[in-house]
Amino acid sequence: MRRTTTGAVVHPDGSRSARTRTLLAVGALGATVLLLGSCATGPATLAVPDPAVTARAVDCLAPQVVAALGLELDSGATSTPHPDVPAAGAVPDGFTPLGVVECVGGESLTDRAGVWDAVTVRRLEGDLDGLLEVLARPSVAQEAGTPCPAAPDGWDLWLVDAMGAAIRAALPLDACGAVQGDVAAALSGLTEIEVRHYPVHLVEPREASGPAEASRADEAGGLDEAGPVQADGVRADRAGR
Numbered sequence: 662m663r664r665t666t667t668g669a670v671v672h673p674d675g676s677r678s679a680r681t682r683t684l685l686a687v688g689a690l691g692a693t694v695l696l697l698g699s700c701a702t703g704p705a706t707l708a709v710p711d712p713a714v715t716a717r718a719v720d721c722l723a724p725q726v727v728a729a730l731g732l733e734l735d736s737g738a739t740s741t742p743h744p745d746v747p748a749a750g751a752v753p754d755g756f757t758p759l760g761v762v763e764c765v766g767g768e769s770l771t772d773r774a775g776v777w778d779a780v781t782v783r784r785l786e787g788d789l790d791g792l793l794e795v796l797a798r799p800s801v802a803q804e805a806g807t808p809c810p811a812a813p814d815g816w817d818l819w820l821v822d823a824m825g826a827a828i829r830a831a832l833p834l835d836a837c838g839a840v841q842g843d844v845a846a847a848l849s850g851l852t853e854i855e856v857r858h859y860p861v862h863l864v865e866p867r868e869a870s871g872p873a874e875a876s877r878a879d880e881a882g883g884l885d886e887a888g889p890v891q892a893d894g895v896r897a898d899r900a901g902r
Contacts, residue, residue: 705801705802705804706799706800706801706802707799707800707801707802708799709751709797709799710749710750710751710831711750711751712750712751712752712753712754713747713748713749713750713751713752713753713828713829713830713831714747714748714750714828715747715753715756715826715827715828716746716747716826716827716828716829717825717826717827718825718826718827719762719819719821719827720743720744720746721762721764721780721782721817721819721859722734722739722743722780722859722861723743723744723745723746724743724745725745725746725748725829726746726764726780726817726829727780727861729749729815729816729817730764730765730766730780730814730815730816730817731766731814731815732766732778732780732815732861732862733778733861733862734861734862735861735862735863737863738777738859738860738861738862738863739859739861746829747828747829748829749817749818749829749830749831749832750828750829750830750831751796751797751830751831752793752796752797752820752828752830753828756820756822756826756828757822757823758789758793758820758821758822758828759786759789759821759822759823760784760785760786760820760821760854761784761785761786761789761792761818761819761820761821761848761851762782762783762784762785762818762819762821762827763782763783763785763816763817763818763819763848764780764781764782764816764817764818764819765780765781765783765814765815765816765817766778766779766780766781766814766815766816767781767814767815768780768781768858769864770858770860772860773867774863774866774867775863775864775865775866775867776863776864776865777860777861777862777863777864778860778861778862778864779858779859779860779861780858780859780861781856781857781858781859782856782857782858782859783853783855783856784853784854784855784856785848785851785852785853785854786851786852786854787850787851787852788850788851789820789851791847791850792844792847792848792851794847795833795841795843795844795846795847796830796831796832796833796844798833798841798843799833800833800834800835800841801833801834801835801836801841802836803834803836803837803838804836807836807837809836809837809838809839810837810839812838812839816832816840817829818830818832818844832844
């Protein structure tokens with residue numbers, strides 16, 4: 662009978678003692694439990710943001726929104742002031758949304774001044790329970806080295822109550838920093854009421870054009886009984902996204 666370097670007892674015929682076999686089995690079980698535990702642990706999540714501050718109305722051309730969309734607002738793009746708006750946050754207690762306004766980038770408009778980057782404003786209505794459930798989820802922490810696709814176009818989402826007051830909703834992000842796919846899935850179940858496009862930045866001026874006089878997004882993003890007000894931008898009521 663001899664002992665191995667690990668302390669296990671080995672008999673002359675090569676067999677191990679019952680106590681040794683028991684210790685080895687317990688050790689293997691413990692390693693398996695640790696392995697399964699590590700596999701069961703999901704990706705790290707971030708804390709849910711603070712509740713959003715309520716604004717008087719939606720404004721998809723506010724400086725914070727345009728910046729969130731990865732765009733810039735030319736001084737000549739609108740004749741209407743667009744003050745700062747609160748940061749995006751969680752849906753506050755007591756706020757009951759009845760509609761959604763989605764502000765997205767990635768579109769372009771053309772007029773006599775040239776080609777403009779544009780903000781697209783979509784107004785949606787319907788049962789918001791599924792969307793609110795998704796918005797309550799935390800974002801996933803981004804990890805260095807995670808393979809990610811190219812960054813998508815910017816996106817900003819507002820929730821609107823019966824009086825027109827609105828909040829900017831914080832969107833849960835995945836490990837690549839993109840909006841989680843369940844948000845788009847929840848929005849697809851809503852009814853699109855109206856789509857409008859607002860020029861914000863002249864990217865390709867026409868050589869012979871004068872000052873831009875037709876592409877002004879006056880009162881862009883404001884909500885009244887008729888929806889967002891638009892001066893001379895392109896309107897596509899009930900158009901597809």
